[in-house]
Amino acid sequence: MDDGTFLVVAFVAGLLFGLINAYIASAKGRGSGEGFLLGAFLGPFGLLIEVLLPTITRRADASSATAQNVAAHPTGTVAFCTECGSALGPDVRFCGACGQPVPSP
Numbered sequence: 888m889d890d891g892t893f894l895v896v897a898f899v900a901g902l903l904f905g906l907i908n909a910y911i912a913s914a915k916g917r918g919s920g921e922g923f924l925l926g927a928f929l930g931p932f933g934l935l936i937e938v939l940l941p942t943i944t945r946r947a948d949a950s951s952a953t954a955q956n957v958a959a960h961p962t963g964t965v966a967f968c969t970e971c972g973s974a975l976g977p978d979v980r981f982c983g984a985c986g987q988p989v990p991s992p
């Protein structure tokens with residue numbers, strides 16, 4: 888194998904690993920460009936790193952946080968302002984009528 892052939896093989900292998908990594912990265916919620924560079928420069932090691940990296944689940948985190956808020960303030964619980972007696976919603980921090988801070992339960 889001469890130098891020219893080696894360069895072509897290395898280039899094609901880098902491109903191949905880059906494309907595979909780009910696919911995995913986008914499937915895991917990261918940028919495909921980042922995955923491509925990782926695979927193109929590190930080859931099989933970049934592929935391994937990409938597989939081991941955790942999947943980004945921003946939407947799942949946000950929904951679980953919302954679920955926790957709902958659990959902390961069950962729907963249907965009606966509180967009343969300690970200052971003016973106005974009815975308060977379940978997720979209200981301040982009284983809408985007088986602006987009194989609502990103590991968290």
Ligand SMILES: [Zn+2]
Pocket residue numbers: 968969970971972973982983984985986987
């Ligand atoms: Zn009030």
